[in-house]
Amino acid sequence: MGKDGYLHLSGRDGHYGPQRLVWGKRQLDHSRPKEEVFEFLSPDDSWTREWDDFIDAVQTGREPMGGGTDSMQALRLIDAAYDSSRGQRWVEVAQSAVHAGAQI
Numbered sequence: 001m002g003k004d005g006y007l008h009l010s011g012r013d014g015h016y017g018p019q020r021l022v023w024g025k026r027q028l029d030h031s032r033p034k035e036e037v038f039e040f041l042s043p044d045d046s047w048t049r050e051w052d053d054f055i056d057a058v059q060t061g062r063e064p065m066g067g068g069t070d071s072m073q074a075l076r077l078i079d080a081a082y083d084s085s086r087g088q089r090w091v092e093v094a095q096s097a098v099h100a101g102a103q104i
Contacts, residue, residue, distance in 0.1 A: 003090055005033065011040075018042065 005026050011019040019040040024033040040046075050066060057064035077093055084091040 019044070 003026075006022075006024045008022040008024070009020070010022075011017045021038045021040070022035055023038070024035045026033050050064075053066075054064045057067075063069075080091040080093045
């Protein structure tokens with residue numbers, strides 16, 4: 001649980017039902033968090049779509065959707081999650097590091 005909200009991912013690889021991501025945002029009045037649910041139903045074709053985009057990016061000379069900038073942002077977020085878990089404390093992640101290339 002974060003200070004401003006949380007992410008909850010369940011259904012790893014579809015082995016335990018559909019993959020589901022719950023994005024919760026805490027409310028300023030401390031009422032029930034606002035949640036948005038994303039379900040990823042089988043079959044999961046995300047790897048195929050990612051490879052198709054990568055091939056197209058190479059052929060057209062553009063950066064792929066999941067390019068180096070996005071990868072660095074993901075690593076910063078993952079590192080912060082590990083730091084938070086190890087230290088049992090909040091770890092701030094710069095807003096620009098998380099949202100700069102996000103397509104939500």
